[in-house]
Amino acid sequence: LKILSNGKGILAADESNVTMTKRLDSVNIKSSPENRLLFRETLFTAESMRDCIGGVILYDETINQKSSNGKTLPSIISDSGAIPGIKVDTGAKDLANSLDEKVTEGLDGLRERLKKYYELGARFTKWRGVYSIGEKYPSKIAISSNAHALARYSALVQESGMVPIVEPEVLMDGEHSAEDCLIKTSEVIQKCFEELIIHKIDLSGIILKPNMILAGNKSKNKISNEEVSSKTLECLKKSVPNEVPGIAFLSGGQSEVEATENLNLININNNTDFIMTYSYGRALQQSALKFWSNDINDIEGTQTIFNHRARMNTLAAQGKWSSELEKKKKKIYLSYFSKQYLSSILSGFKKSTRYWQDSSISIET
Numbered sequence: 001l002k003i004l005s006n007g008k009g010i011l012a013a014d015e016s017n018v019t020m021t022k023r024l025d026s027v028n029i030k031s032s033p034e035n036r037l038l039f040r041e042t043l044f045t046a047e048s049m050r051d052c053i054g055g056v057i058l059y060d061e062t063i064n065q066k067s068s069n070g071k072t073l074p075s076i077i078s079d080s081g082a083i084p085g086i087k088v089d090t091g092a093k094d095l096a097n098s099l100d101e102k103v104t105e106g107l108d109g110l111r112e113r114l115k116k117y118y119e120l121g122a123r124f125t126k127w128r129g130v131y132s133i134g135e136k137y138p139s140k141i142a143i144s145s146n147a148h149a150l151a152r153y154s155a156l157v158q159e160s161g162m163v164p165i166v167e168p169e170v171l172m173d174g175e176h177s178a179e180d181c182l183i184k185t186s187e188v189i190q191k192c193f194e195e196l197i198i199h200k201i202d203l204s205g206i207i208l209k210p211n212m213i214l215a216g217n218k219s220k221n222k223i224s225n226e227e228v229s230s231k232t233l234e235c236l237k238k239s240v241p242n243e244v245p246g247i248a249f250l251s252g253g254q255s256e257v258e259a260t261e262n263l264n265l266i267n268i269n270n271n272t273d274f275i276m277t278y279s280y281g282r283a284l285q286q287s288a289l290k291f292w293s294n295d296i297n298d299i300e301g302t303q304t305i306f307n308h309r310a311r312m313n314t315l316a317a318q319g320k321w322s323s324e325l326e327k328k329k330k331k332i333y334l335s336y337f338s339k340q341y342l343s344s345i346l347s348g349f350k351k352s353t354r355y356w357q358d359s360s361i362s363i364e365t
């Protein structure tokens, strides 16, 4: 699969307008179509798109938008050598008879929508089922209804000539242990494959997008990164059929460096034939977004930060990342900011203070 080879990963830029508004609100930027476009266009034209990003997942609004130079966003992505994709589910809704849980909708009219997205340039798709862990959860109803929907979605996507990303996300929210996460995630993934096989999906033409095995975010018993990698590999080895070519993890609320470090260890310890890479949303965009919000016209600065994150993850997807390389980030930023500082002195001392202040925002260790 071209999307995932040679350490390349996927940029998940498919936040719905509601989610994107939350992200932009958090950095005090107005969530207008223009601002959403500007941030995304900034990422899609970054240098690392060429060597790190194999695919970009778009949202309905974005796939229909045109950039400042009149090009469509799918064509900008294709020009960089990456493949445009599209989120096609219409969101997680309350599940009847288990109202604390969700079932993902979007099958009605999907065949027609896929045709339209194909014409707009999409060549792969995403559908996310979401499950939470609790005493009684995920219930059998949630596990089977979401698996069924993922299989029907995948069948329609393959019929339309595109590659489905199958994303069953077991959320990290809660007090549960990593062992619970391992048991529940394995059950969820196994049920997905049971349904995919019933629906005659060509497993060699899908990408699985799972969560890593982590203790709940409110658990008192966190596990080490090494244990995250061994439990994640254990889960996938016993749950994923060998025909599946690639696995691209979601970040799910991990910090940027945590998501990179865990992916790196998974690849170092990978004793399977699966490609293991990233399909990150927050863990690729967080610090770039923070930086961008200080000056939405600073394209170069925002891209510098995004490029570094993409490169770190591409190294991790090959088991070649190290904390020393991560720390070089400081140097990259500082040299960038010094350059800006100098040029601002030369051009009348306009932005100098601002850039030095901004630099501290991005230098998180």
Ligand code: 13P
Residues within 6 Å of the ligand: 012, 128, 167, 250, 251, 252, 253, 279, 280, 281, 282, 283
């Ligand atoms: P995160 O990496 O932020 O979890 O997003 C990935 C994604 O596509 C969720 O559906």
